[in-house]
Amino acid sequence: MAVCSSVFQIKTDGFSDIKEITPKVENAIGKSNISNGIAVVFVPGSTAGITTIEFEPGVIEDLKKAIERLAPQNIHYDHNARWGDGNGFAHVRAALLGPSISVPFSDGHMCLGTWQQIVLVDFDNRLRTREIFVQVIGE
Amino acid sequence: MAVCSSVFQIKTDGFSDIKEITPKVENAIGKSNISNGIAVVFVPGSTAGITTIEFEPGVIEDLKKAIERLAPQNIHYDHNARWGDGNGFAHVRAALLGPSISVPFSDGHMCLGTWQQIVLVDFDNRLRTREIFVQVIGE
Amino acid sequence: MAVCSSVFQIKTDGFSDIKEITPKVENAIGKSNISNGIAVVFVPGSTAGITTIEFEPGVIEDLKKAIERLAPQNIHYDHNARWGDGNGFAHVRAALLGPSISVPFSDGHMCLGTWQQIVLVDFDNRLRTREIFVQVIGE
Numbered sequence: 157m158a159v160c161s162s163v164f165q166i167k168t169d170g171f172s173d174i175k176e177i178t179p180k181v182e183n184a185i186g187k188s189n190i191s192n193g194i195a196v197v198f199v200p201g202s203t204a205g206i207t208t209i210e211f212e213p214g215v216i217e218d219l220k221k222a223i224e225r226l227a228p229q230n231i232h233y234d235h236n237a238r239w240g241d242g243n244g245f246a247h248v249r250a251a252l253l254g255p256s257i258s259v260p261f262s263d264g265h266m267c268l269g270t271w272q273q274i275v276l277v278d279f280d281n282r283l284r285t286r287e288i289f290v291q292v293i294g295e
Numbered sequence: 296m297a298v299c300s301s302v303f304q305i306k307t308d309g310f311s312d313i314k315e316i317t318p319k320v321e322n323a324i325g326k327s328n329i330s331n332g333i334a335v336v337f338v339p340g341s342t343a344g345i346t347t348i349e350f351e352p353g354v355i356e357d358l359k360k361a362i363e364r365l366a367p368q369n370i371h372y373d374h375n376a377r378w379g380d381g382n383g384f385a386h387v388r389a390a391l392l393g394p395s396i397s398v399p400f401s402d403g404h405m406c407l408g409t410w411q412q413i414v415l416v417d418f419d420n421r422l423r424t425r426e427i428f429v430q431v432i433g434e
Numbered sequence: 435m436a437v438c439s440s441v442f443q444i445k446t447d448g449f450s451d452i453k454e455i456t457p458k459v460e461n462a463i464g465k466s467n468i469s470n471g472i473a474v475v476f477v478p479g480s481t482a483g484i485t486t487i488e489f490e491p492g493v494i495e496d497l498k499k500a501i502e503r504l505a506p507q508n509i510h511y512d513h514n515a516r517w518g519d520g521n522g523f524a525h526v527r528a529a530l531l532g533p534s535i536s537v538p539f540s541d542g543h544m545c546l547g548t549w550q551q552i553v554l555v556d557f558d559n560r561l562r563t564r565e566i567f568v569q570v571i572g573e
Contacts (some may be wrong), residue, residue, distance in 0.1 A: 157296035157297070157298075157435035157573070158435070158573065159435075159470045159471050159572050159573050161470060161538065161540050192298045192300060192430075193298050193430070193432065194335050194430050194432060196472050196536045196538050198536070198537060198538050198545055200545050200546055200547040200550060201547035201549075201550055202486060202487055202488040202493075202547055202549050202550040207390050207391070207393055207394075208341060208389075208390065208393075208394050209341055209386065209389075209390040210341040210374075210386055212374070212377070212378075213373070213377070214372070214373035214374035214375075214376065214377040214378065214383070215341075215372075215373070215374045215383065215386045215387070215390075217373045218372045218373050218374050218383050218386065218387050219386075219387050219390050219391075222365065222366050222387045222391065225365075226365065226391075226500065226503075226504065227500050233492070233493075233496045234491070234492035234493070234495045234496050235488075235490070235492035235493045235496050236492075237492065238490070238491070238492040239490075239492065244492070244493065244496050247487060247488055247493045247496065247497075248493070248496050248497050248500045250486075250487075251485050251486065251487040251493075251497050252391075252485070252497075252500065252504075252530075252531070253391070254393065254485055254486075254531075254532065254535065255485075255486050255535070255550070256535060256536050256537065257393065257394070257395060258335045258337070258395055258397050258536050259337060259395065260300065260335050260337050260428050260429075260430035262300050267337055267339050267428040268339055269339040269340035269341055271340075271341050272339060272340055272341040272394070289538050289545040290538075291470075291471070291472050291538035293432060293471065293472060293571060293572065294298050294432065295296070295297065295298050296435035296436070296437075331437045331439060331569075332437050332569070332571065333474050333569050333571060346529050346530075346532055346533075347480060347528075347529065347532075347533050348480055348525060348528075348529040349480040349513075349525055351513070351516070351517075352512070352516070353511070353512035353513035353514075353515065353516040353517065353522070354480075354511075354512070354513045354522065354525045354526070354529075356512045357511045357512050357513050357522050357525065357526050358525075358526050358529050358530075361504065361505050361526045361530065364504075365504065365530075391530075392530070392532075393532065396532065396533070396534060397474045397476070397534050397536050398476060398534065399439065399474050399476050399567050399568075399569035401439050406476055406478050406567040407478055408478040408479035408480055410479075410480050411478060411479055411480040411533070432571060433437050433571065434435070434436065434437050
């Protein structure tokens, strides 16, 4: 059994920008020399989240619209009234989606579906460079 | 420390069909000979999710209605316009719920509440046979 | 590699009461003597959830309002009709948020963002004393 930590960076445009990160997670698993285990993918920060989706433009647009219905950008947010940074919607969205995902892998291959990709969703209201943390545990 | 991988199948009716899978996860833990650790339950595919709930018919119906409010079946989805498979709502719902859950266990017993069961929610728009992957890690 | 299990208690007021538990999770990691790994934080029970958020009063209020939009307290719930305990909204909310989170740590420090805290959200409709289970795995 072993633990292998990796970090990579990814630039986003914010405003629910959705970036595929599957190859980066595969790299983290590959360099770990761990064959069977889990990869825990975590985004530090309180205005972004991690999930899986079929990464095609139609679904991506559909997800963005659902997120806007869930926590609309242009309603009142107490966070904005207190701090003035205008990203209250981003904090709420991130708390609801969650900052991490855990993916099992066997013989070095994650058990993702054929049309299932791991994505970062950046909810913030500006350009960001995010660090993504991948903890690989197994044997 | 060890890792033990299990896969089981479950048939669903789609359309937010919710199936209890707690006994299957217990079986995966039992056959692992691991006493203390975590079970990572993951559904491959981009139109299903995993969560926990009190598995009784009333709450199940309530959850289905909440999911319909969150991403209604009969609104426009770009995914449907592009691909014609009519399950855009299923992709959005799955991305919001997430494909996995991690449950700690001690002395072979998961730390679930008395009325808390692990469930698969299949959002797709047709009958499916799902494979569920359980990665047990511990000692 | 090792596994270290911890449990702590926390009192809540229910009704989406949000309690910060980051220091409790840090304690569980500290006493484990594990330097690198993951902490899986899990709340037993079907009316509470775990996520991360910037723990300041404005965002907390904003999240509560979003949760109320997602599954309003005063609509019909089949669970209430069957069981009469009036907390159908709490079950639905908990199923959507999820009962656990996994956080990587290195050199004993979780990879949380500066303004990102781990929180328990108690959706039930009464005072509760919750047990939170933390499973630390690593080396």
